[in-house]
Amino acid sequence: GQNIDQPTEMTATEGAIVQINCTYQTSGFNGLFWYQQHAGEAPTFLSYNVLDGLEEKGRFSSFLSRSKGYSYLLLKELQMKDSASYLCAREDGDYKLSFGAGTTVTVRA
Amino acid sequence: ETGVTQTPRHLVMGMTNKKSLKCEQHLGHNAMYWYKQSAKKPLELMFVYNFKEQTENNSVPSRFSPECPNSSHLFLHLHTLQPEDSALYLCASSQGEGSGANVLTFGAGSRLTVL
Numbered sequence: 001g002q003n004i005d006q007p008t009e010m011t012a013t014e015g016a017i018v019q020i021n022c023t024y025q026t027s028g029f030n031g032l033f034w035y036q037q038h039a040g041e042a043p044t045f046l047s048y049n050v051l052d053g054l055e056e057k058g059r060f061s062s063f064l065s066r067s068k069g070y071s072y073l074l075l076k077e078l079q080m081k082d083s084a085s086y087l088c089a090r091e092d093g094d095y096k097l098s099f100g101a102g103t104t105v106t107v108r109a
Numbered sequence: 110e111t112g113v114t115q116t117p118r119h120l121v122m123g124m125t126n127k128k129s130l131k132c133e134q135h136l137g138h139n140a141m142y143w144y145k146q147s148a149k150k151p152l153e154l155m156f157v158y159n160f161k162e163q164t165e166n167n168s169v170p171s172r173f174s175p176e177c178p179n180s181s182h183l184f185l186h187l188h189t190l191q192p193e194d195s196a197l198y199l200c201a202s203s204q205g206e207g208s209g210a211n212v213l214t215f216g217a218g219s220r221l222t223v224l
Contacts, residue, residue, distance in 0.1 A: 040217075042214075043199070045212050087152070091211060101149060
């Protein structure tokens with residue numbers, strides 16, 4: 001595989017901020033995706049980073065450092081509906097995706 | 110219907126049965142995929158079709174046989190499966206291959222249990 005590592009589980013309180021880290025092999029890297037998957041549902045696209053830096057989309061932001069092989073997904077002002085699994089996926093130069101095992105985020109009241 | 114639709118949503122089969130999973134996309138995409146999702150494991154890519162042609166077979170056992178009659182439909186034929194094949198099978202589509210075109214739209218999956 002491409003050694004995509006992300007934490008298994010995270011728990012946070014409603015209204016708080018959570019940061020989900022993802023590390024990957026830099027060799028042959030092209031871009032980094034984040035997907036959200038609620039239990040029993042399809043994964044849905046959140047973000048795609050190719051360049052270094054932070055991209056913000058409302059309450060969700062995604063960061064990429066190509067040289068460090070590192071990305072994070074930042075969830076702000078957490079809501080109960082944000083409880084889900086968050087999948088990090090690495091795209092290589094042939095546009096093939098390799099997924100991490102996912103981070104299950106639980107938001108508590 | 111919109112998006113990616115998978116049927117059946119749940120399937121229980123014996124090891125000697127033959128069954129098929131169906132996927133249909135209404136997005137005008139050119140690439141379709143089968144992924145296997147097991148608990149606590151990364152999504153595993155099984156097959157990729159681009160413009161109806163198979164472009165990827167990720168060392169999948171022959172008891173799984175894909176079929177793509179056109180760009181909108183994808184099947185996964187199942188025969189003589191093993192209990193360890195029990196998993197969620199996800200279908201996805203994308204506009205094509207290439208940076209920016211590779212955003213996957215997934216179906217809700219077919220939950221397969223092999224007895």
